[in-house]
Amino acid sequence: xxxxxxxxxxxxxxxxxxxxxxxxxxxxxxxxxxxxxxxxxxxxxxxxxxxxxxxxxxxxxxxxxxxxxxxxxxxxxxxxxxxxxxxxxxxxxxxxxxxxxxxxxxxxxxxxxxxxxxxxxxxxxxxxxxxxxxxxxxxxxxxxxxxxxxxxxxxxxxxxxxxxxxxxxxxxxxxxxxxxxxxxxxxxxxxxxxxxxxxxxxxxxxxxxxxxxxxxxxxxxxxxxxxxxxxxxxxxxxxxxxxxxxxxxxxxxxxxxxxxxxxxxxxxxxxxxxxxxxxxxxxxxxxxxxxxxxxxxxxxxxxxxxxxxxxxxxxxxxxxxxxxxxxxxxxxxxxxxxxxxxxxxxxxxxxxxxxxxxxxxxxxxxxxxxxxxxxxxxxxxxxxxxxxxxxxxxxxxxxxxxxxxxxxxxxxxxxxxxxxxxxxxxxxxxxxxxxxxxxxxxxxxxxxxxxxxxxxxxxxxxxxxxxxxxxxxxxxxxxxxxxxxxxxxxxxxxxxxxxxxxxxxxxxxxxxxxxxxxxxxxxxxxxxxxxxxxxxxxxxxxxxxxxxxxxxxxxxxxxxxxxxxxxxxxxxxxxxxxxxxxxxxxxxxxxxxxxxxxxxxxxxxxxxxxxxxxxxxxxxxxxxxxxxxxxxxxxxxxxxxxxxxxxxxxxxxxxxxxxxxxxxxxxxxxxxxxxxxxxxxxxxxxxxxxxxxxxxx
Numbered sequence: 001x002x003x004x005x006x007x008x009x010x011x012x013x014x015x016x017x018x019x020x021x022x023x024x025x026x027x028x029x030x031x032x033x034x035x036x037x038x039x040x041x042x043x044x045x046x047x048x049x050x051x052x053x054x055x056x057x058x059x060x061x062x063x064x065x066x067x068x069x070x071x072x073x074x075x076x077x078x079x080x081x082x083x084x085x086x087x088x089x090x091x092x093x094x095x096x097x098x099x100x101x102x103x104x105x106x107x108x109x110x111x112x113x114x115x116x117x118x119x120x121x122x123x124x125x126x127x128x129x130x131x132x133x134x135x136x137x138x139x140x141x142x143x144x145x146x147x148x149x150x151x152x153x154x155x156x157x158x159x160x161x162x163x164x165x166x167x168x169x170x171x172x173x174x175x176x177x178x179x180x181x182x183x184x185x186x187x188x189x190x191x192x193x194x195x196x197x198x199x200x201x202x203x204x205x206x207x208x209x210x211x212x213x214x215x216x217x218x219x220x221x222x223x224x225x226x227x228x229x230x231x232x233x234x235x236x237x238x239x240x241x242x243x244x245x246x247x248x249x250x251x252x253x254x255x256x257x258x259x260x261x262x263x264x265x266x267x268x269x270x271x272x273x274x275x276x277x278x279x280x281x282x283x284x285x286x287x288x289x290x291x292x293x294x295x296x297x298x299x300x301x302x303x304x305x306x307x308x309x310x311x312x313x314x315x316x317x318x319x320x321x322x323x324x325x326x327x328x329x330x331x332x333x334x335x336x337x338x339x340x341x342x343x344x345x346x347x348x349x350x351x352x353x354x355x356x357x358x359x360x361x362x363x364x365x366x367x368x369x370x371x372x373x374x375x376x377x378x379x380x381x382x383x384x385x386x387x388x389x390x391x392x393x394x395x396x397x398x399x400x401x402x403x404x405x406x407x408x409x410x411x412x413x414x415x416x417x418x419x420x421x422x423x424x425x426x427x428x429x430x431x432x433x434x435x436x437x438x439x440x441x442x443x444x445x446x447x448x449x450x451x452x453x454x455x456x457x458x459x460x461x462x463x464x465x466x467x468x469x470x471x472x473x474x475x476x477x478x479x480x481x482x483x484x485x486x487x488x489x490x491x492x493x494x495x496x497x498x499x500x501x502x503x504x505x506x507x508x509x510x511x512x513x514x515x516x517x518x519x520x521x522x523x524x525x526x527x528x529x530x531x532x533x534x535x536x537x538x539x540x541x542x543x544x545x546x547x548x549x550x551x552x553x554x555x556x557x558x559x560x561x562x563x564x565x566x567x568x569x570x571x572x573x574x575x576x577x578x579x580x581x582x583x584x585x586x587x588x589x590x591x592x593x594x595x596x597x598x599x600x601x602x603x604x605x606x607x608x609x610x611x612x613x614x615x616x617x618x619x620x621x622x623x624x625x626x627x628x629x630x631x632x633x634x635x636x637x638x639x640x641x642x643x644x645x646x647x648x649x650x651x652x653x654x655x656x657x658x659x660x661x662x663x664x665x666x667x668x669x670x671x672x673x674x675x676x677x678x679x680x681x682x683x684x685x686x687x688x689x690x691x692x693x694x695x696x697x
Contacts, residue, residue, distance in 0.1 A: 028477035028550025034531030059273035061152040072110035077142040078322035119150035122238030164668030193220035250274035268518035278511035279461035282481030297349035348420040357677035430676035435472035461512035482510035578648035601656035628661035
């Protein structure tokens with residue numbers, strides 16, 4: 001046989017065979033645990049939950065200390081230098097801050113350990129005592145992790161607070177936990193000082209400065225009883241008065257994490273060192289070859305359990321962590337000066353974590369760029385995309401072998417460069433990832449993207465899709481450190497006896513399940529249960545189904561199921577996940593109630609897409625807000641939603657009958673979405689109550 005023919009034919013056959021094999025691989029097994037009727041799964045490779053990555057690693061501080069001893073000279077924490085900050089005007093008269101950032105400056109594991117020891121001794125010297133709690137209220141940065149481990153060195157529990165949390169939630173979190181020391185960045189310090197008379201127990205504020213910031217006088221005078229000092233001063237104080245550590249045990253509370261919550265005031269989840277270590281042990285066994293050659297890009301909120309667990313897992317494996325921000329992530333990000341590099345381009349990460357909303361933006365940004373170029377560039381992209389999509393979905397006639405390499409070189413290389421060009425794997429969590437976006441990342445970035453499922457109450461740990469699993473819409477089998485069970489959900493009509501797959505409420509058990517909520521025993525008793533074997537279970541309120549190979553798919557949320565006037569059930573979250581794919585949609589919230597026979601929707605439209613439609617149709621408008629109120633625009637968006645909905649096999653009653661277009665984006669700062677960009681449904685309903693009433697009028 002012709003060798004040239006073999007060179008093309010064999011990769012095709014082998015690739016196809018692997019696809020078939022991957023699709024049929026067993027990933028979890030059924031096992032009975034506890035007496036409650038249900039279907040329980042565990043990872044097929046482990047007989048019982050894994051509680052720690054290795055012997056002697058019982059706490060988060062153990063993991064950190066051992067990593068520092070194993071990899072003392074390895075680069076650990078990287079931060080970019082700020083070269084220039086300037087204001088630039090936009091076409092609508094507003095001004096935006098633009099940054100020119102330099103290369104990453106690194107400290108090693110050895111240097112980080114030294115800084116942690118100094119900071120730990122410094123906060124003790126300031127007067128922070130055993131039993132008191134510290135809070136970290138800051139954007140994600142290297143000092144955040146140093147402060148965290150410094151607190152752990154003396155067994156101080158840490159209260160984590162989102163930097164985007166509103167005033168009421170912030171005051172509630174700090175007062176409820178009786179925090180005495182707040183560690184914050186300079187921006188958040190002004191919020192703390194402004195709330196000084198409402199914070200009942202705070203005594204000390206430690207603020208972090210960027211390298212280029214100066215020790216300027218405080219713009220707001222703190223209460224006279226407070227001690228306000230800088231992060232560097234605390235480390236210097238500790239260097240001159242080193243204190244022996246008082247190390248925690250696995251049962252001690254490491255973090256009280258306040259969820260951003262979709263309703264009401266946030267709840268503080270109690271997380272032990274053992275809970276977090278179990279999650280890290282489970283995830284580390286799933287991600288292949290995690291180690292010294294990897295570089296992780298950190299930019300999501302460290303106050304979110306997904307990012308905290310990810311960074312602790314990276315640390316345990318000796319990975320370098322380079323810090324960035326969502327607004328400086330790529331070369332075209334909002335705060336990056338044109339012509340200078342974004343964080344991903346400068347760092348060249350091999351690993352990163354993302355929430356679906358950010359991946360959707362990456363997808364939309366690339367597609368808009370391709371569409372704007374048009375011509376031969378767009379035709380090449382469309383052909384390459386279809387050929388690679390066919391291959392990934394198992395077709396013999398897709399682009400394999402040499403053809404794949406050709407398309408990578410001609411089309412996808414530039415797209416990969418958006419995230420630095422070296423990414424070998426991504427983790428998506430925090431919300432469901434659309435199949436369209438998952439395939440886009442697989443093809444254009446040339447990398448597997450593992451979907452994870454978990455909650456703050458389970459330390460992010462529940463399931464994780466293995467990187468050789470090319471299916472979409474699933475969140476994988478249980479990680480090795482927990483069990484996942486389905487039980488009947490009568491109100492939604494989901495039962496474990498359903499065919500072709502068992503369906504029901506998802507319940508998670510094992511060492512990742514946390515003790516409960518801080519000072520909220522009633523809510524703890526409602527959603528946490530202990531079975532007759534002593535295993536602790538958390539009732540998530542999410543609805544899932546098990547595929548034959550043991551992988552879980554999230555299909556609904558108990559709180560999102562609404563019964564319409566004529567008896568049909570609408571799952572708001574399921575419909576939103578389908579409609580977000582529309583090119584006209586940046587964000588969407590479905591709304592329904594039992595007093596009407598149809599659903600409606602609030603939509604934040606894509607400004608570029610909607611203006612493009614208006615220009616093509618010759619529609620005159622004075623501003624984007626004006627365009628959003630035009631009947632032609634609303635009709636076009638509604639038609640797009642119905643088309644997308646039909647493609648996603650939604651029923652007519654599930655589709656919005658009317659829409660309201662809103663020109664202002666929903667941000668964590670506005671209190672309309674969480675830090676993980678999930679909808680705060682009750683807040684949205686309250687804010688747009690009049691608009692919803694008009695749609696039903």
